[in-house]
Amino acid sequence: MGATKTDHFTTQQNNMATMAKAFGHPARVAIIEYLLKVDTCICGDIVNVLPLAQPTVSQHLKELKNAGLIKGNIEGTAICYCIDKKGIEKLKKYFTSLSAQLTQKENNCC
Amino acid sequence: MGATKTDHFTTQQNNMATMAKAFGHPARVAIIEYLLKVDTCICGDIVNVLPLAQPTVSQHLKELKNAGLIKGNIEGTAICYCIDKKGIEKLKKYFTSLSAQLTQKENNCC
DNA sequence: AATATCTATCGTAATATTGCAATATAAAAA
């Protein structure tokens, strides 16, 4: 085996997993944090900032894009990448909800 | 190759990636959601709830534990698993912060 | 047109993950 059994879980669960998975690599965390830091969206310098080769960075960007965490527009010869707020918002809402439910429960037997 | 280059990123970035990665599988999302749903912490029935074999579930539980997302106490013959609030809280804070920073910026060129 | 620049894709090697059967471990019940 080796393939995830996505069929057996709900769409929501799979969606959450996909987004979280995209965040599950330090390089992609670094990319998001860099995109947040820089003022402009013209982000042709991501490769220079990361300690990884250009094809590797390109691959990570693709995954972030597929997960709905960043958007990419063609801007002349360069590509303009920026964070997709919707994706971050979904993650925020999910964990905020989890946290709130936990506080309500207070079943701390552990 | 194939191994993540953790050395080149900050501890915080690696920590975030580790926690997010633990959430990056629908079975583990389902486990967290189940632990949240049930009232008690005595969770010997996780295996019966999931569409996966016992060793597979055990492995997923181990990963969630290593990532600091659940806690496990020995409770006689069964093991008492429950959510580790600290972990969820960290994720919540991180994404809440990201979201807040995004709202402040408003540099929506995309 | 030729060149330079930026990004994507392909191909491939190294490593990690997923999943399960078989087995081990440990405590409760008989």
Add this chain to the structure above:
DNA sequence: TTTTTATATTGCAATATTACGATAGATATT
């Protein structure tokens, strides 16, 4: 003590991920 019950570990096969060199495509610049 033997058996049952619950969970962990081991070993292995299938698949996915990570990383990069080589190369392709597309737009600026000369």
